[in-house]
Amino acid sequence: MEIYLPVAEMSVSWPLILAVGFAVGFLAGMFGVGGGFLLTPVLLFFGIPPSVAVATTASHITASSISGALTQWRRKAIDFKMAGIMLAGGLAGTQLGVSLFRALRAAGQSELVVSGGYVVLLGTIGGLMLNESVRTLYAQRMGLPPPSAKQRHHTWIQGLPFKLRFRESRLYISLIPPLVLGLIVGVLTAILGVGGGFIIVPVMIYLLRMPTNIVIGTSLIQIVAVTATTTVLQAVNNYSVDIVLAFLLIVGGVLGAQFGARIGARLRGEQLRLLMALLVLAVGAGLLYGLVATPTDLYSVAVGAP
Amino acid sequence: MRALRLLALLALASTAPASAEDLVSGLSQDQIEITSNYTGTDLVVFGAIENATSQDFSGRDVVVVVRGPNTGITVRKKAHVAGVWINSNRIVLNGMPSYYYVASSRPLSSVAPLDTLARYGIGLKAVEPQTESTPIQGKAEPYVEAVRRQKARDRLYGEAPNGVEFLSPTLFRVRVPVPATVQPGQYRAEVYLFRDSTVVSAQSTPLFIGQAGLERRLFDSAHKSPLTYGLATVFMALLLGWLSSFLVRRTA
Numbered sequence: 230m231e232i233y234l235p236v237a238e239m240s241v242s243w244p245l246i247l248a249v250g251f252a253v254g255f256l257a258g259m260f261g262v263g264g265g266f267l268l269t270p271v272l273l274f275f276g277i278p279p280s281v282a283v284a285t286t287a288s289h290i291t292a293s294s295i296s297g298a299l300t301q302w303r304r305k306a307i308d309f310k311m312a313g314i315m316l317a318g319g320l321a322g323t324q325l326g327v328s329l330f331r332a333l334r335a336a337g338q339s340e341l342v343v344s345g346g347y348v349v350l351l352g353t354i355g356g357l358m359l360n361e362s363v364r365t366l367y368a369q370r371m372g373l374p375p376p377s378a379k380q381r382h383h384t385w386i387q388g389l390p391f392k393l394r395f396r397e398s399r400l401y402i403s404l405i406p407p408l409v410l411g412l413i414v415g416v417l418t419a420i421l422g423v424g425g426g427f428i429i430v431p432v433m434i435y436l437l438r439m440p441t442n443i444v445i446g447t448s449l450i451q452i453v454a455v456t457a458t459t460t461v462l463q464a465v466n467n468y469s470v471d472i473v474l475a476f477l478l479i480v481g482g483v484l485g486a487q488f489g490a491r492i493g494a495r496l497r498g499e500q501l502r503l504l505m506a507l508l509v510l511a512v513g514a515g516l517l518y519g520l521v522a523t524p525t526d527l528y529s530v531a532v533g534a535p
Numbered sequence: 536m537r538a539l540r541l542l543a544l545l546a547l548a549s550t551a552p553a554s555a556e557d558l559v560s561g562l563s564q565d566q567i568e569i570t571s572n573y574t575g576t577d578l579v580v581f582g583a584i585e586n587a588t589s590q591d592f593s594g595r596d597v598v599v600v601v602r603g604p605n606t607g608i609t610v611r612k613k614a615h616v617a618g619v620w621i622n623s624n625r626i627v628l629n630g631m632p633s634y635y636y637v638a639s640s641r642p643l644s645s646v647a648p649l650d651t652l653a654r655y656g657i658g659l660k661a662v663e664p665q666t667e668s669t670p671i672q673g674k675a676e677p678y679v680e681a682v683r684r685q686k687a688r689d690r691l692y693g694e695a696p697n698g699v700e701f702l703s704p705t706l707f708r709v710r711v712p713v714p715a716t717v718q719p720g721q722y723r724a725e726v727y728l729f730r731d732s733t734v735v736s737a738q739s740t741p742l743f744i745g746q747a748g749l750e751r752r753l754f755d756s757a758h759k760s761p762l763t764y765g766l767a768t769v770f771m772a773l774l775l776g777w778l779s780s781f782l783v784r785r786t787a
Contacts, residue, residue, distance in 0.1 A: 231572065231574040231715070232571055232572065233569055233570065233571050233572065233573045233574075233715065233750055235746060235750040235751075235753040235754040235757070236753070236754065236757050238716070238718065238719070239715055239716045240573060240574050240575070240715035240716075288768050288769065288771075288772045289772070291769060291772040291773065291776070292771075292772035292773070292775050292776040293776065294776070295772070295773050295776035295777060296776040296777070296779050299776075299777060337609075337611050337622045337625050338621070338622060340622065341619070341621045341622065345619075453773075457769045457772070457773070460765055460768055460769050460772070461762070461765035461766060461768075461769060462765075463765070464757065464761045464762070464764050464765025464768065465761045465762055465765055468757055468758055468761055470757070470764070470765060470768050472753055472757070472764070472767070472768050472771070473571075473753065475768055475771070475772065476771065476775075479771070479772055479775045479776070480775060483775050483776050483778075483779035484779055486776075486779070487779055520619050520620060521618060521619060521620070522620075523615075523620070524613055524620055526681070526684070526685065527612055527613045527614075527681075528610055528611065528612050528613075528677070528678065528681030528684075528685070529610070529611045529613070529622070530608060530609075530610050530681060530682050530685045530686075531608070531609045531610075531611075532606055532607075532608060532609075532633070532718075
């Protein structure tokens with residue numbers, strides 16, 4: 230039941246990797262995120278070298294997102310104009326992230342920055358989402374109208390220049406926020422091996438105020454484009470994409486994503502957000518523990534000179 | 536086939552005139568191929584002692600060492616800073632073997648004194664880097680010790696104090712575990728014959744560990760035509776993703 234990975238240069242249990250792909254794909258399809266923020270830590274846990282884990286995760290996200298994106302496309306739930314602007318920022322961000330990551334690794338601080346970045350990011354986003362979804366659910370149970378925060382229209386975003394009309398999103402906003410969002414997420418894709426859906430989705434909902442049904446399809450199509458580019462860049466620059474590992478993760482992942490998307494369509498938005506908030510917080514807490522807990526071995530050994 | 540070849544080798548060696556005790560040894564395979572179902576294997580080193588001058592075996596020992604290709608290794612040490620553990624110091628060790636296994640007929644401490652063993656690079660304690668960068672603070676030794684410790688945990692470094700199995704007073708055999716995580720490259724199996732703590736005979740046999748078949752082709756294309764390889768991976772991802780949505784929609 231073991232298979233040898235030619236680029237990672239190690240053997241793994243293939244049913245286990247298939248199952249990991251399925252589980253992560255399931256969550257990805259359900260929440261409309263790529264699932265990279267779960268997959269990268271899990272692969273590291275199984276002893277896959279970090280560079281291979283980060284690069285191969287990108288291709289897994291491509292596959293699990295394309296099936297979800299196609300499902301949303303059939304529902305006409307994609308804002309291509311928004312996705313295109315974010316992609317422009319995303320491609321620049323990926324390039325920036327690759328060189329940043331190289332510098333961090335040379336300084337021996339990539340691990341700290343990656344884990345620390347995850348903790349701050351996941352803690353903030355998970356906390357925001359948890360707060361919002363719990364308040365909404367509580368209001369519904371009490372028979373009250375949903376909290377009025379969503380009705381506020383005059384945010385600082387409305388004051389930015391270069392406004393464009395986004396028909397599918399029923400928005401008239403500046404192109405700066407989606408461009409900057411794309412850039413930030415592109416950097417994170419290269420550094421953390423994440424698709425960034427867990428950032429894109431909340432920002433689209435809470436800051437850009439896009440309709441929730443459009444958000445998932447739009448974030449997925451943008452993630453497909455950025456992760457596909459990242460996979461090629463990592464293969465060319467770092468030779469760190471393992472095609473056998475990718476194949477196993479993808480076969481599990483795409484099936485999981487399909488089931489996840491169907492379950493997700495049945496759940497209400499608030500419930501979905503509550504579940505995702507808890508998941509995001511759990512991963513963040515796990516990483517925080519890794520940073521704070523006394524390590525079993527103070528020394529870490531890596532093959533090769535920096 | 537291999538057994539035949541070894542027998543021929545043994546016969547040849549025994550006909551050669553020699554006065555002192557000598558060694559003849561061989562490997563179960565001179566090449567290990569890493570294919571898709573490779574999960575590690577056992578390499579068998581075996582041999583015979585020729586011209587045993589005395590029947591007194593008490594002062595006689597056989598030590599077998601298998602070494603992997605040398606690599607550069609970066610070791611970092613964490614420190615507790617503001618409640619968080621961060622890498623604070625590092626050292627670069629060059630020329631550490633990527634794999635090291637030593638088996639002996641008795642515990643190494645009874646075979647020979649430490650400095651004799653060190654001269655031949657025998658024993659985990661004798662595994663040292665050829666060059667090292669100076670750590671920002673402190674000595675290099677704890678960093679080298681950390682490499683030995685972690686490699687031993689990954690079964691890439693190993694010591695078998697009674698690992699040399701004697702089938703007869705002069706025939707011996709050693710089973711060397713080669714885990715799945717070994718680095719491909721040129722390996723070397725060394726056999727030492729000790730008599731009263733002195734090496735009287737030694738033999739070294741090369742061993743090649745390399746990827747083969749589909750694994751080899753994938754590894755090669757990842758390194759020689761990375762753009763095509765990357766595009767192929769993305770194409771595979773898109774195709775599988777698209778196929779799955781088609782499949783599930785049909786069955787739904």
